[in-house]
Amino acid sequence: MLLGVSAVLSLLVFSASPKSSAFAKATADKQASAALGNWYKGNLHTHTLNSDGDSTPDDVVRWYREHGYHFVAITDHNYLTSVDGLNALHGADAKFLVVKGEEVTDRFGDKPIHVNGLDPAGFIKPPGGTSVVSMLQNMVDGIRTARGAPSINHPNFGWAISAEELGQVQRTRLFEVFNGHPTVNNAGGGGVPGLEEVWDRLLSSGKLIYGLAVDDAHYFKRPEDKTVPRPGFGWVHVRAAGLEPRAIVDALERGDFYSSTGVELLMLESSASAMTIAVRTQPSSKYRIQFIGRQGAVLSEATMSPATYTFKGDEGYVRAKVIESNGKVAWIQPVPVGTSAPK
Numbered sequence: 001m002l003l004g005v006s007a008v009l010s011l012l013v014f015s016a017s018p019k020s021s022a023f024a025k026a027t028a029d030k031q032a033s034a035a036l037g038n039w040y041k042g043n044l045h046t047h048t049l050n051s052d053g054d055s056t057p058d059d060v061v062r063w064y065r066e067h068g069y070h071f072v073a074i075t076d077h078n079y080l081t082s083v084d085g086l087n088a089l090h091g092a093d094a095k096f097l098v099v100k101g102e103e104v105t106d107r108f109g110d111k112p113i114h115v116n117g118l119d120p121a122g123f124i125k126p127p128g129g130t131s132v133v134s135m136l137q138n139m140v141d142g143i144r145t146a147r148g149a150p151s152i153n154h155p156n157f158g159w160a161i162s163a164e165e166l167g168q169v170q171r172t173r174l175f176e177v178f179n180g181h182p183t184v185n186n187a188g189g190g191g192v193p194g195l196e197e198v199w200d201r202l203l204s205s206g207k208l209i210y211g212l213a214v215d216d217a218h219y220f221k222r223p224e225d226k227t228v229p230r231p232g233f234g235w236v237h238v239r240a241a242g243l244e245p246r247a248i249v250d251a252l253e254r255g256d257f258y259s260s261t262g263v264e265l266l267m268l269e270s271s272a273s274a275m276t277i278a279v280r281t282q283p284s285s286k287y288r289i290q291f292i293g294r295q296g297a298v299l300s301e302a303t304m305s306p307a308t309y310t311f312k313g314d315e316g317y318v319r320a321k322v323i324e325s326n327g328k329v330a331w332i333q334p335v336p337v338g339t340s341a342p343k
Contacts, residue, residue: 037241040248042071044236045103045116045153045179045214051076055220057083061090061098063220063231070243075101075116080123099245103153104139108132111160115139118252119245120148132161133168140172149249151175151212156185156195163198167207173253175199177211177331178261180233182226184216196321196331200296203317203334208342210252210333212236213259234261239268255333262328263287267306270335277320277332278306286325293318294340316340 047053048060055063057074064072074081083098091097102117106126113135117124124142129135136152143150151174155161166175177195178186188194193201195211202209213234222228236259240251251257258268267278279287289307291300293315300309311318320332336342 040070044073045216047218050079053218071097073099073101075103077105112158114153116151117143117148120146136169154179154184163201178213181216181229210255260330263322263330274310276308288323290321
């Protein structure tokens with residue numbers, strides 16, 4: 001887990017002069033951040049026998065609880081798995097939570113269109129549509145009507161959703177920049193951009209959207225089979241007011257989280273003037289911390305942690321990426337900067 005903000009502040013008190021106005025502002029920023037809550041690790045895309053998984057909801061939840069997660073969302077295809085009994089059995093105040101969800105699933109022609117609804121009030125029937133965009137929008141609207149948070153899943157799965165189509169969908173802030181399924185084409189190919197490039201295109205066009213990393217786990221009984229989607233490949237760390245479904249969803253939709261395939265942060269702080277990142281480093285690894293702006297341009301790169309990027313005011317947005325020397329990654333959510341910032 002991340003260091004508590006109070007611990008971070010204690011470290012800072014001994015490294016900067018209290019007389020400095022910059023220090024006073026940094027302290028105020030971090031105190032405001034501390035009020036937002038604690039950090040929780042969770043997976044937002046998981047399947048059980050209720051759709052096309054190989055394990056019961058009990059076995060699935062047990063895997064995540066026993067592997068150090070704080071929450072997991074069950075998102076079966078076109079099925080709203082009940083989580084009341086699962087929380088009664090596995091849930092624990094401030095320690096573990098099961099979040100209800102549904103992967104609203106349909107096809108437009110040969111293109112699979114999937115949108116997760118996180119913490120909906122009820123089942124969402126696939127609403128159909130006359131195009132990829134209208135089907136996506138109808139799904140998003142249906143999830144919103146059910147008071148859930150929509151997340152557009154694996155756009156390059158089946159090469160279903162282009163960057164241009166994704167950019168036309170309204171009323172959603174979340175999409176999967178990384179999905180652990182082995183055949184979802186996260187990196188793109190054949191002239192189709194990878195999902196990080198798609199993210200930067202959307203942000204550069206003025207659309208504020210946040211990138212999730214998820215498992216999309218289906219198989220829990222074949223841990224050595226690399227051809228199937230297994231657990232433990234992508235997750236989020238969410239800073240929320242408490243370990244409750246609505247607090248988690250609200251934090252996701254305001255972008256107060258980072259996504260990871262194995263990199264863990266000690267500190268993540270953003271203010272109106274700068275972004276600071278500290279990595280929980282491992283002795284066997286080296287790290288690059290990149291600050292990224294409009295059109296995916298690398299604005300600054302650091303090899304030492306912590307690293308700070310001070311906003312110049314014309315970047316449009318600043319997001320960050322931590323790259324570990326063995327291929328693990330963390331994605332930090334974008335901060336709008338300047339008059340051309342995404343809305």
